[in-house]
Amino acid sequence: MPTADLRLEYSGALDSAVGATHGMSTAEIDAEAGRVRNVVAEIEAERANGQHRYRELPKDSRMVALVRAAVRRFRPGAENLVVLGIGGSALGNTALQTALNPWTHNLLPTATRRGPRLFVLDNVDPTQIGAMLDYLSPALKKTVFNVISKSGETAETAAQFLIIRDLLARRLGKAGLAKRLIVTTDPAGGILRDIVTREKYANLPVPDGVGGRFSVLSAVGLFSAAMCGINVTRLLAGAAAMSRRAAQPDPRKNPAAMLALLLVGFYARGKRLHVMMPYSQQLRDLADWYRQLWAESLGKRDDLSGRTVMTGPTPIRALGATDQHSQVQLYRDGPNDKVFIFLEVERFARDVKIPRAAGTPAELAYLQGGTLGKLLNAEKRATEYALTANERPCLTIRFPRVDEHTVGQFLMLWEAATTIAGRLLNVNPYDQPAVQLGKDMTYALLGRRGFEAQARELQAALKQRGRHEV
Amino acid sequence: MPTADLRLEYSGALDSAVGATHGMSTAEIDAEAGRVRNVVAEIEAERANGQHRYRELPKDSRMVALVRAAVRRFRPGAENLVVLGIGGSALGNTALQTALNPWTHNLLPTATRRGPRLFVLDNVDPTQIGAMLDYLSPALKKTVFNVISKSGETAETAAQFLIIRDLLARRLGKAGLAKRLIVTTDPAGGILRDIVTREKYANLPVPDGVGGRFSVLSAVGLFSAAMCGINVTRLLAGAAAMSRRAAQPDPRKNPAAMLALLLVGFYARGKRLHVMMPYSQQLRDLADWYRQLWAESLGKRDDLSGRTVMTGPTPIRALGATDQHSQVQLYRDGPNDKVFIFLEVERFARDVKIPRAAGTPAELAYLQGGTLGKLLNAEKRATEYALTANERPCLTIRFPRVDEHTVGQFLMLWEAATTIAGRLLNVNPYDQPAVQLGKDMTYALLGRRGFEAQARELQAALKQRGRHEV
Numbered sequence: 001m002p003t004a005d006l007r008l009e010y011s012g013a014l015d016s017a018v019g020a021t022h023g024m025s026t027a028e029i030d031a032e033a034g035r036v037r038n039v040v041a042e043i044e045a046e047r048a049n050g051q052h053r054y055r056e057l058p059k060d061s062r063m064v065a066l067v068r069a070a071v072r073r074f075r076p077g078a079e080n081l082v083v084l085g086i087g088g089s090a091l092g093n094t095a096l097q098t099a100l101n102p103w104t105h106n107l108l109p110t111a112t113r114r115g116p117r118l119f120v121l122d123n124v125d126p127t128q129i130g131a132m133l134d135y136l137s138p139a140l141k142k143t144v145f146n147v148i149s150k151s152g153e154t155a156e157t158a159a160q161f162l163i164i165r166d167l168l169a170r171r172l173g174k175a176g177l178a179k180r181l182i183v184t185t186d187p188a189g190g191i192l193r194d195i196v197t198r199e200k201y202a203n204l205p206v207p208d209g210v211g212g213r214f215s216v217l218s219a220v221g222l223f224s225a226a227m228c229g230i231n232v233t234r235l236l237a238g239a240a241a242m243s244r245r246a247a248q249p250d251p252r253k254n255p256a257a258m259l260a261l262l263l264v265g266f267y268a269r270g271k272r273l274h275v276m277m278p279y280s281q282q283l284r285d286l287a288d289w290y291r292q293l294w295a296e297s298l299g300k301r302d303d304l305s306g307r308t309v310m311t312g313p314t315p316i317r318a319l320g321a322t323d324q325h326s327q328v329q330l331y332r333d334g335p336n337d338k339v340f341i342f343l344e345v346e347r348f349a350r351d352v353k354i355p356r357a358a359g360t361p362a363e364l365a366y367l368q369g370g371t372l373g374k375l376l377n378a379e380k381r382a383t384e385y386a387l388t389a390n391e392r393p394c395l396t397i398r399f400p401r402v403d404e405h406t407v408g409q410f411l412m413l414w415e416a417a418t419t420i421a422g423r424l425l426n427v428n429p430y431d432q433p434a435v436q437l438g439k440d441m442t443y444a445l446l447g448r449r450g451f452e453a454q455a456r457e458l459q460a461a462l463k464q465r466g467r468h469e470v
Numbered sequence: 471m472p473t474a475d476l477r478l479e480y481s482g483a484l485d486s487a488v489g490a491t492h493g494m495s496t497a498e499i500d501a502e503a504g505r506v507r508n509v510v511a512e513i514e515a516e517r518a519n520g521q522h523r524y525r526e527l528p529k530d531s532r533m534v535a536l537v538r539a540a541v542r543r544f545r546p547g548a549e550n551l552v553v554l555g556i557g558g559s560a561l562g563n564t565a566l567q568t569a570l571n572p573w574t575h576n577l578l579p580t581a582t583r584r585g586p587r588l589f590v591l592d593n594v595d596p597t598q599i600g601a602m603l604d605y606l607s608p609a610l611k612k613t614v615f616n617v618i619s620k621s622g623e624t625a626e627t628a629a630q631f632l633i634i635r636d637l638l639a640r641r642l643g644k645a646g647l648a649k650r651l652i653v654t655t656d657p658a659g660g661i662l663r664d665i666v667t668r669e670k671y672a673n674l675p676v677p678d679g680v681g682g683r684f685s686v687l688s689a690v691g692l693f694s695a696a697m698c699g700i701n702v703t704r705l706l707a708g709a710a711a712m713s714r715r716a717a718q719p720d721p722r723k724n725p726a727a728m729l730a731l732l733l734v735g736f737y738a739r740g741k742r743l744h745v746m747m748p749y750s751q752q753l754r755d756l757a758d759w760y761r762q763l764w765a766e767s768l769g770k771r772d773d774l775s776g777r778t779v780m781t782g783p784t785p786i787r788a789l790g791a792t793d794q795h796s797q798v799q800l801y802r803d804g805p806n807d808k809v810f811i812f813l814e815v816e817r818f819a820r821d822v823k824i825p826r827a828a829g830t831p832a833e834l835a836y837l838q839g840g841t842l843g844k845l846l847n848a849e850k851r852a853t854e855y856a857l858t859a860n861e862r863p864c865l866t867i868r869f870p871r872v873d874e875h876t877v878g879q880f881l882m883l884w885e886a887a888t889t890i891a892g893r894l895l896n897v898n899p900y901d902q903p904a905v906q907l908g909k910d911m912t913y914a915l916l917g918r919r920g921f922e923a924q925a926r927e928l929q930a931a932l933k934q935r936g937r938h939e940v
Contacts, residue, residue, distance in 0.1 A: 007939050007940065008939060008940045009937065009938065009939040010938050010939065010940075011932075011935045011936060011937055011938045011939070012935070014935060014938060016934060016935040016936065017931075017935040026938070086791070086792060086795045087792075087794075087795025087796055088795070090792075091796065102597070102601040102604075103597070103598045103601045103602065104601045104602065104604070104605045106577065107576065107577070107605055108605070122792050123751055123789070123791060123792045123846075124791060124842045124845050124846050124849075125750055125751035125752070125818075125842070125846060126818045126820060126821045126822045126841065126842040126843045126846070127572070127573070127750075127751065127752055127818055127819050127820055127872075128573045128751040128752075129822050129842055130820045130821075130822050131572040131573045131574045132573065132574065133822070134572075134574070135574045135577055135578070152831075152833075152834075153833055153834075154795075155837065155845065155849070156791055156845075156849075158834050158837060159824050159837050159842060159845055162824050162825060162827065162830065162834065162837060162838065163822060163823075163824060163825065163842075165827065166825040166827055169827075191831040191833050191834070194831065195829070195831070198829070199829070212795075251940070252940060253940065254940065255940040258940045272805065272807070273743070273784060280595055280597075281593055281595035281597065281598040282595070282597055282598075291796060291797070292795070292796035292797070295796060295797050295799065295800040295804075296796060296797070296799040296800065298800075298804075299799050299800025299801075299803055299804035300799075300803055300804070301802075301803035301804075310803065310804060310805055310806060311804065311805065312800050312803070312804035312805065314743060314786070314800065314804070314805075314807075314808075316784070316786060319593070321556070321593060321594060321626055322556060322557075322560075322592050322593045324557075324905065324908055325556045325557025325558070325624075325626075325682075325762070325905070326557055326561065326761060326762035326765060326766060327761070327762070327765050327766070328904065328905055328908060329765065329766040329769050329770075329902040329903075329904045329905055330765040330766065330768075330769025330782050330784065331769075332771075332904035332905075332907075333769055333770055333771035333780060333782070333903070333904040334765075334768075334769035334770070334771075334780060334781065334782035334784070335742065335780055335781065335782065335784075336780060337742070337784075338784075348595075348596045348597055349597050350596060350597055350600045351596045351600075352596045352599050352600050352603070352633060353633075354629050354632050354633060355632060355633065355636040357632065357635065357636055357639075359665070359668070359669070360632065361622075361661040361664065361665070363622075363623055363661050364623075364628050364632065364661070365918075365919075366913060366916045366917060366918035366919070367625065367628060367629050367632060367916070368632065370916060371596065372594045372595070372596040372599055372629060372633075373596040374916070375594050375625065375626075375629055375912075375916065376593075376594050376595060376596070378912050378915035378916050379594075379625070379626075379908070379912050381911070381915055381928075382907075382908045382909070382910075382911030382912040382914070382915055382928075383908045383911075385907075385908075385911050385928055385931065385932075386904075386907040386908040386911060388931075388935075389907060389931075390904075398939075402597075432799040433799075433803070434798065434799045434802035434803040434856075434860075435794065435795070435798055435799055435802075437802075437852075437855075437856040437859060438794060438798060438849070438852045438853045438855075438856040439852070440852075441851070441852030441853075441855050441856060442845075442848050442849050442852040443836060444852070445848035445851055445852055446836045446837070446840060446844070446845065446848050447836060448835075448836035449835070449836070458851075458852075458855055461487075461855065461858075461859075462481075462855075464486060465481045465482070465484060465486040465487040466481060466486065467479065467481055468479065468480050468481045468484060468496070469477050469478060469479040469480065469481070469868075470477065470478045470480075470721070470722060470723065470724065470725040470728045
């Protein structure tokens with residue numbers, strides 16, 4: 001299949017579309033382009049020194065070989081694949097699956113599916129996990145569990161792992177357990193690596209120097225994708241193609257740089273809510289993946305010079321046409337504090353015709369003989385127009401079609417844009433210092449040794465604020 | 471089962487928790503309480519004059535009888551139920567199902583499910599609908615379709631209806647079609663009512679004077695719920711109980727009034743992002759339902775005196791513990807522009823034990839012997855503490871358990887709070903004037919007669935702004 005490039009259109013974000021108060025002019029974009037050129041050149045130079053390692057994942061043929069070998073081992077007879085992971089160890093897996101396999105995948109009979117049913121358990125809700133265990137219980141011998149955690153210390157994944165390990169060992173014995181479990185973790189150390197080594201579980205590496213939210217194109221995301229029939233070679237080829245475009249200094253040739261330039265520019269103008277609105281059910285969970293990448297990378301208290309800035313856009317996932325009936329009233333008429341990023345599909349993998357039939361009322365005649373794809377894309381264009389008519393800036397990322405190559409491009413587009421945006425906002429896009437306190441307080445509440453002081457701190461705070469309720 | 475009341479805790483939103491800059495004091499709440507008392511009294515007086523009709527739905531025994539009769543007719547032999555609806559004709563249906571039936575419902579064998587598989591098709595994505603049609607095609611005789619649209623003119627639902635009607639008529643004949651279709655629409659008029667009358671389809675009424683986003687407790691939401699085994703009597707009893715609490719003038723006895731007071735108060739202080747974060751997979755889609763209710767009701771350009779205000783909080787759906795690994799970095803360290811509304815479950819319908827096992831590393835000892843429910847709730851409390859430590863205000867809505875009664879309370883809580891908040895913001899919570907332009911432009915793009923001028927307007931605008939892309 002010929003490749004086709006994703007395109008970023010920003011006509012709807014310019015002053016010619018939304019006015020000078022809320023739009024950017026091409027002159028402003030040109031003025032920023034110089035700074036962006038320097039940033040891109042810096043990043044490319046740093047890559048040569050081993051930084052921004054996620055950019056090199058598309059060329060990691062050793063990793064792909066490991067994934068393929070694992071798939072050859074675990075695929076035969078697998079009816080269910082359960083991913084135990086959370087955050088960066090779950091969002092990419094889900095997004096690849098829903099983008100590239102049918103909506104009904106898990107309901108299809110074995111012969112029709114391209115691989116096992118996929119369940120990504122990214123929470124520790126006991127009713128959900130309980131229902132899942134009931135469902136899987138008669139089929140454990142046909143189920144593969146992929147535990148994904150770099151350190152092994154993530155509380156949610158560790159709890160799930162302890163439950164599944166115990167269940168499999170009790171039901172299938174130690175040998176049966178080893179046949180059904182594959183662990184994706186740090187290749188060098190950490191408690192999960194220690195367990196893998198001691199108990200001889202099949203395993204895959206979480207690559208060094210790649211943070212969780214940039215790891216979808218590593219074994220973290222690729223194993224479940226390949227198990228479910230997704231062509232990971234083409235996915236990586238798409239990512240590699242975008243990585244090449246993202247190395248161009250000129251933002252007029254580099255969609256990642258232009259995206260960062262525009263979104264940081266709009267953030268500076270008070271458009272702090274960055275709404276991604278795919279007009280495609282398949283692309284919906286890619287917006288959820290983006291939501292982590294953009295929030296966790298750019299939401300920072302301190303900038304790189306140590307100043308307190310409390311910065312960061314709030315990413316929002318919406319869905320077209322569905323959210324026209326939920327959010328568009330607010331989006332058009334509420335505060336002008338948002339920029340919209342539409343995802344549009346030019347050619348759907350299939351289309352559904354809207355039939356002509358006798359007795360259809362005249363009010364619906366306009367639908368007849370058309371297709372759902374045509375309707376959906378008309379709604380996208382109409383909604384964008386309605387937003388720009390109210391001076392709300394809009395971007396569109398256009399997928400010529402949805403396939404492994406374009407999805408790979410999309411993932412790399414946003415990862416590269418995130419690095420550039422971090423540089424433009426002068427923050428570190430690769431850390432997440434604010435999540436530690438919640439982890440520590442969870443330990444404190446569960447009585448983990450060494451967290452007694454935190455437990456006292458928390459109790460004192462709760463006592464001081466009292467209890468106010470209705 | 472004894473009933474148990476939802477509770478709204480706001481200790482984490484007070485100055486004693488988050489400081490005077492970002493928290494409210496009890497004195498400020500008391501000062502607002504007088505105004506809120508008047509608003510509640512006004513609303514209650516208006517109810518006596520036939521306004522705010524959604525409040526009377528829990529007592530509509532005629533409607534419940536109609537729903538039950540329809541279920542008796544359509545339930546036997548039904549393996550699949552497909553709801554064709556969008557916005558207020560879909561979000562409540564989905565939320566009831568995922569809150570009150572197991573996560574695995576659609577995967578379970580017939581004997582284990584409490585009713586048919588449920589598919590709520592709230593979009594017109596051709597790949598999704600195409601996959602759905604492939605799946606249902608061999609089982610049309612065991613499938614019930616519930617088309618929901620008050621007017622019948624909603625483009626998405628109308629297109630779906632035309633497709634399904636044609637398919638059923640071709641495959642099962644006109645008599646077979648009538649056996650498999652039930653239409654929920656305006657009882658008095660509209661194009662869908664005309665079709666129902668002419669073609670003699672089974673039907674249920676969309677109640678008069680109740681807008682789509684307030685309609686979940688009518689036949690709109692109740693038919694699919696009752697089909698799937700949900701106890702709608704208890705659901706309505708919960709809603710009725712909350713309606714009584716919402717009639718109390720004193721916000722210290724009225725959780726809907728207190729919620730409106732607090733959230734409008736925080737909006738006025740610049741906390742314009744209202745993040746609902748259930749720590750429960752079951753309650754996740756209730757947050758999506760809330761998202762429509764809050765956005766479409768309060769997001770308004772003009773206030774009731776005709777002034778341009780462009781007001782309205784932006785509701786955001788998050789999920790605990792999952793989004794701790796995606797959004798909490800931003801929530802704690804980014805701009806302090808959010809208020810958090812946690813949903814907490816005190817007693818989960820089931821819990822899953824985390825087993826003790828030899829060879830578990832010391833770092834995970836704190837998990838062993840506990841349960842997932844205990845872990846999840848510890849994470850909620852820890853995350854709330856971490857947010858308040860950074861001066862981010864937090865509310866908690868506490869579910870003693872998740873069942874029909876508490877879910878009914880929750881729905882009515884937010885509907886009543888929306889009416890009160892609309893009054894406090896001086897906007898009309900029941901209209902959505904901004905959605906019309908997008909509809910008109912969709913018609914224009916699809917060549918609907920009468921929209922030629924709009925088509926020219928759109929083409930001219932697009933031509934003027936040109937095409938800028940990378």
